[in-house]
Every structure is written in C-alpha cells, then in structure tokens.
Amino acid sequence: MALPDGSAPGIYIHIPFCLKKCSYCDFLSFPAGPGSGELFRSYTDALIHEMDERCGLLPAPADTIYVGGGTPTVLPLESLSRILEKSFAFATPCCEVTIEANPATISRDALAALRALGANRLSVGMQSIFDDKLKILGRAHTFGQFLESYEDALAAGFDNISLDLMYALPGQTLQEWEESIRLAASLSPRHISAYSLSIEEGTRFWDLAEAGLLQKADEDADLEMSHMAAALLGELGYEQYEISNYAQPGFWSRHNSKYWKRIPTLGLGLGAHSFAGGKRWSNTRDMKEYIDRDFGMRGLEDLSRWDEIQETVFLGLRLNEGISLQDFLDRFGESFESVFKGPLEKMEKLGAVSRAGGRLRLAPRGRDVLNAVMAEFLCQ
C-alpha cells in the first residue's frame, strides 16, 4: 500500500470504560466501577489478541499511538502497561504516544509508570474551571481535582499535555469562557482543544433538550465565544490549526492530523474505526462479540473516487492550512477548480473560502458556517 505523503500510519486503541457517562457524551463507553476487574481483564486480553492478529497488516510501523475512550485511565495500570507494551511492537521508536486521562481517575504514581513505559503525551479532559459547569456536564471531577492531576502529570514527567475545554454550555457567559481559557493557557499546556458543545442523540443532554429542560447557548453567543477563543488563544501563543484545535508551534496532535490528512489509521478495540487501503471499516460495538475475539470488519466501505474527493474536501478544509490544489490535481487527475467550478465561485463571492499560495482555505466567515460550505461543495 502506498502511503500518502510518505507518512507512517497511526494506531488508535479504544478503551470503552468510564467512571460514569457524561451528559453530553455519545462515544462508545460504559460506566465501569471498581467491581469490573474481570471485564477489564478479558477486554485487555481481547485487545492484545486483536493487535497480534491485525497489526501485522500495517504497511509500515506506526508513528503515533493514541489510547482514547471512554477513559483509558480507569483501566488498571497493569492492563494499560500490557496494551502499551504490545503496541510498541508495531511502532517506530520516536512514536507520539497519547493517552486520554480524566482528572481524578489516575494517581501520580500511575502517571509516572505510564510515562516510564513510553507514553509521552497526555490529553486531559479539563472542560471548565467552574465546578457548577462541570456538574452540569456530568463530569466526575472538580476543578480542584483537575489542578491536582495536572500537577501530578507534570511531576510524572509529561511535558506534552493537551487540555480539552468546552464552550457554548448551558448558562455559560462569555466572561466565564474567557476565564477558563486564560486559566488553561496560564498552565502552559502544549495543546488546547476548544469544543463547542453539540447535543447528540442518545445522550442525557439530548433527552433534557427534547423535554425542554436544557437550553443550549444561542447561536450568537456560540459564535462570539468561538471568535473570542480563536483571538485570545492566538494572543496567548496557541495557533489555531483546526476548527477546534490550537497548539504551541510544533505541537499539533500528530495522531489526529492523520484523520484530517487521510493518512491510514488502524483502530483497535470495541467499535474502533479504521482507514487503510482506500477502505473504511469499524469493529463490532458488541462487547460480548469483541471479547469472544470477533474482529471481523463491520460497515466496510470501499471508497469511490467521489467519496475520496468528498473526504479530501471536508477533512482538508477543517485545517487552517486548507487543501493543496496541486495535491488535489495530482491525486484526482482533475483540478479542484474544474470539479467544483460552481460552488467555488459562489463560496468565494460570499467570502466563505479563499485561494492563495496554491491552497484553498476557509475564510473566517466560512469557518463559522463550515457545514453549510461543505454542503455547497459536496451536494452539487
């Protein structure tokens, strides 16, 4: 298999357990308390088995490993160690190894152990500095606990930490959002993700909203907060490189960038998604099937040329650097301008996109209404 951009593939490992489910979360995860030892063990066994069976298919050693969830850090250290050690067999030596960690789920010792094992990047679900907002979100931690965990992570030797923040929360003011950003930035993490709350079907928030008990921030407030975040984070030394992602120079999430640049990623674990060889597929979402070693591909999609063009556009435009028009031509044998003549003219005229330096990018206005811009390009 040819590797686009000559880039190495990534490995994603899904840990579908949490202390408790957050009110907005629609990821595949199950609440798993202290009595879940047996489940943790069988899941880890299955995961190790899957790696043995599937990682051999990687066209080259992976240069990123991302352990996400759920909350990977609810797994016992012993399990996490086995998983990481096994995955390193399929990775390059200077691999980016990220673990998602939620405050109050991990001790300083465990962090130190993970760091010693080779984990070198931590993604921490901070979300807000206000306990009332954390409570509304259904998070299991307080801001105080977050600060403790952050100190622990630094002490354990993690110097590449990413913090997740959320805005457009019910009842959140612009000022509260600004304070959360300033405080997060003052801790000097390498990377900050700032997500606008979206209310997804199947979540507690959805049910509350349906029942009229939850009022999302209105569109104008959402917009104002997103503009403020981009400006303020820029000032504070965090460059926006994707719709919801900001980093100090050189500290983009290498793993997540593979999704937007369409570099192959192998997804391991319950319900994990993979992309390789022009195909997309996912694992079973049924825990029993997974533990019984059913690693068959689900929802296999053999991407057509139009699928690939679609993906290139809607993933590439999420990045601030946009799409290279030359790469598009090389890849698809037709220029972007000829494939998307009508919508391109229309979107340029409306100031939603711009072309410069051989690249097509979202203009600031386009970034606000990305979905509508996509619809123009892809629904022609």
Place this chain on the structure above:
Amino acid sequence: MYRDQTKIRNFCIIAHIDHGKSTLADRLIEKTGLLTQREMMAQVLDTMDLERERGITIKAQAVRLVHKAPSGEEYILNLIDTPGHVDFNYEVSRSLAACEGALLIVDAAQGVEAQTLANVYLALESGLEVVPVINKIDLISANPDGAVKEIEDIIGIPAADAPRISAKNDINIDQVFTRIIESIPAPSGDPEAPLRAMVFDSVYDAYKGVMVFVRVVDGEVKKGVSAFFMAVGKSYDVVEVGFFAPGKFIPCDQLQAGDVGYIAASIKNVGDTRPGDTVTETGRRTPEPLPGYKKVNPMVYCGIFPADGAKYQDLRDALDKLKLNDASLQFEPENSTALGFGFRCGFLGLLHLEIIQERLEREYNLDLVTTAPSVIYKIHLKNEDVIELSNPSDMPDPSNILSMEEPIVKAEIMLPKEYIGAIMELCQQRRGEYMGIEYLEETRALLKYELPLNEIIYDFFDALKSRSRGYASFDYELVGYKESELVKLDILVNHEVVDALSFVVHAAGAYDRGRRIAEKLKKEIPRHLFEVPIQACIGSKIIARETVSALRKDVLAKCYGGDITRKKKLLEKQKEGKKRMRQIGSVEVPQQAFMSVLKLEEE
C-alpha cells in the same frame, strides 16, 4: 318483440356521505342474486380505491338487477349511482335525468343534511318520484320518527310509510323493493320512434375504447348501426351494446326504450362523449335532441408540476390517462421560472382538484408541487378587449386594465344554531354578502351567502369545519360575475419574483394575505449564508417584508476517525434534501414552501 317497459324501473339513490348509500346498493345487488355472497366485495359500486377511502363516489356507474317480486314476476331494476359532491353537480343532474325515481336515504340518527337537500331538489326538479328510506334504524341513537318528520317538514314529501331499514344488518330490505316497484313509474318512451338515448357517463376501457353509458328514451340501438352524437356532431359505428352487471359489462343484442346500458363504438377519447348529449341513429335521426345538455367548464385552475423535473413526461402521460376517463379535466403545458415545466390544469371544483392530485400521486406515483388555485377573472382592458384570466402570471399591466370581474357563488351552509355567529363572521371576512337564514328546525339553520369564488378556494372548507367543530356542511353554485377591486400580489424572494406564488386577491385583503404568506415563507425557507428578504408586492409597492436571517454558526465541532463516515452520511442526506429544493436565484426554497402558503392558518 319489444321488452315490456312496465317491468323496468330506473332509479338512483340520494344520500348524504355516510348515510349508507353504498351499503344499501350492495344489499340490493346481493338480494337480486346476481352475485353470490362470496363474490360480494364490500361496496361493489365504488371501484376506485380512492373513492373507498374517502367514502365518496366519484364516477357515476350503473348496475342492472333482476328482481323476482313476491307475485313471481321479474322486474329489471337499473340502479344508477350518482356522484355525491357539488363539484359534480352536472354529472348528478344527468344521472338523475336517466331515472324515473330516486331513493332518498336518510340516516335515522342524523336526519336530513344540507348536501342531500341540493340533490333532492335537483331530483324533484327533474320530475323524479322521490321515495324516502330511513336507514340505520338499529343504531342506539336512531330516531326514525324524527327523521320522518324532518323529511316531511324540510323537503315536503310524505314519509310516514317510508321503509325503516338497516342496510348493514339486512333489516326490511324487501320493503325497499316493494316501494321501488309500487312507487317509481315505469319508463314510457316510444320504442318505435327514432333512437333517442341520453349519455350520462362514460369510461375508458383498454380493449373496447370508450364505453358510453346511456339511457334509451325512445327507439332502439344495436350492433352495426351508426350512432350519431348530436352535441359532438360525430358518428360512430356501434360494435357492442350491453347491460351492467356489478363490476362487469354483459353484451346483449339490443337496447330498447326504457333500458339503461352501454354502447361501445371504438371511440378513442372520453372527451368525444359528453354527459347530457343525445345519441340518435345516423340514418334515422330524431328531430329533437333530449333537453338539458350543457358543456361543463372548469371553475378552478392551478399549476401542477413534478417535484422532480425529469418526471415531466410521466406527469403528461398520467394526465392523458386520467383525461381518458374524465372529460372535465383540462390541462395545458405551463412553464414557471420557479417550478420548471408542468401543466396548468382546470377542474370542476376544489374536490375535483384534490382528487386528481391524489390520484396522480397515488396511482401514478408522482411527487407534485401544486400552485395556489385560481378562478377565472374577467378583465376589461382599456382597448375594450375582455380577457379571461386563469393564471395570475398572465395578468396584464394594471395601467391597461379598465376593470375586473370575479366569479360569485351562492353558498348554502347548513349548521347547528350555536355556530351561526362564528360562521357568519367567517363569511363576512371572506367578503360574503348575507342573503338570509332559514331555521330548518329548532337546532339547525340554513345560512345563505353570496361569496366570491376566490375566497373559498383556499382554505374556506377547513375554516368552516374548524369553526363549527365539523358540523357545518356547505354547498355552492356559480351565480355569475361581479366587478371587484382586484390586484395581483407578487412574492419576491431575495428580490426575485416567484411566479408560482403570485395571487390575484381583493385589494382590501391583499395586505393581510401578503403579510401571512411572507411570515409563512420565513418559516419554510432555510437560513442561507446570506440574508434572504421576502417581500410581498403589489406592482412596485412593497406591502409586507420578512427576512430570513443569515446562518451565523453551523460547525461540526469534532471530526475524528469514527466521525468521518457519519459525517459523509449526513452530507448525503443533505444532498437528497437539496435535490428537493427549488432554486430561486441563489436561494433554495423547499417544495414544501410552495404548498404551505396555500394553507395559511386562521388567526
């Protein structure tokens, strides 16, 4: 040898919807033994699915029954089914003209209804013997004595010895036969005179061409003779004549004076046979056609467009096929900037419009966009020309118009007394002119108004029902034209006129309607990347304005490995949605918007 006309009875059934016409017809058919119990489909007379669902009869049909009287004598009973709705008033009158008598079915629990009255009067005017029958006597709420009293008080015909029956549960049906034979006169035409037969309906049969339904008044007709259709002015060679059995045609040697049957003559188009026309023999013409023929003209017009422009030809084929069986349907190609290619169609009335629309959608599987119905306006131009306008887009420049006239109908609304105030208010709002009120009994009244037809073609019916909790029923007939101050109301979306949304309205109501359409469109048009103004205008004067604000924020916050396939599916869905949008300049308008402005909620 001529058939004995004294053994023939030709009759129809008049009944309000739900009062049991079809059930009684079924029962009569069953009793005459032409069908076994097993062959009986529920409600044999209504053959179209649509009719069965709506519980109404659209096309007149007939059936011939052989009844053996207790005396042992056999009678031929021709039951002619009539359409129940005012839109088909003329067809009803032709069906009635083919009969000597009518059974009037009255629901023992509900009594006489307004809609029934119109047809009863029509029957009495046509000289028919009206035989009342009280149905549903086994209902707990039945009040047969009350029904009898109502018939006598309101209609003015004796009903004391009316059969009291239950068609559904087969009670006293034999009494109905006895009354048919005793009370309805036998036909009395001259069997030796030149042929005179009245056309009362026709259907298209794929094998035999048009089957013309006739009542032979004088003379006879058989295979091989040349039949001359007097109003149409064409001759055809008769290839078959016959009777109607339930659900099928039974050929016979000849039809004679007094008979009801069909003629097949290789006629290609139903439009070549007109209800009310007189058929005679080409070589031996009657000097005098039967009275009462008139050409029916559409009263209501609207544009019908395929939701998918590629289905234009399918729509044309479907309309052609419907037209084969429905001469009153008219259509011609129309081109709209907003909706593309479609047809301007003419209908007898609103129900007719709805039925055609539903049949196109259901039987021909077409997705349609229908524009607001319009009536025919008469426009007097300054150069003294008079034009008839049925499409608002064709309205001449106001500076060339001297005056305009609009059609007026006489409406009769029967309603329980407590709703009189509410309904009078409604009629007043619709520019109605109060003509009087009659109290039919203690609790019910007949309200009479003259109303402009254009005020009742949008949502009058719905408003009437909602303001009377469904109790008011309504009937109308065209009485003429009246000068009126009318204007053309245009709707502009993003500064472009949407031709499919133009209306002709009375000047006094223009502001209100314009405002409500603009408000409604604001709800229907999705937000765009730019602001979309919606304006209602008369000429260049803007009378209402709404704005669909620009989309402010619409972003998928997270898009990682597992989100990509999902996002793609979302885009596919959006693409499907966009396909169903109409492009007005750079604005995408859902098809739904064109329809929704036709039904503006009551304030």
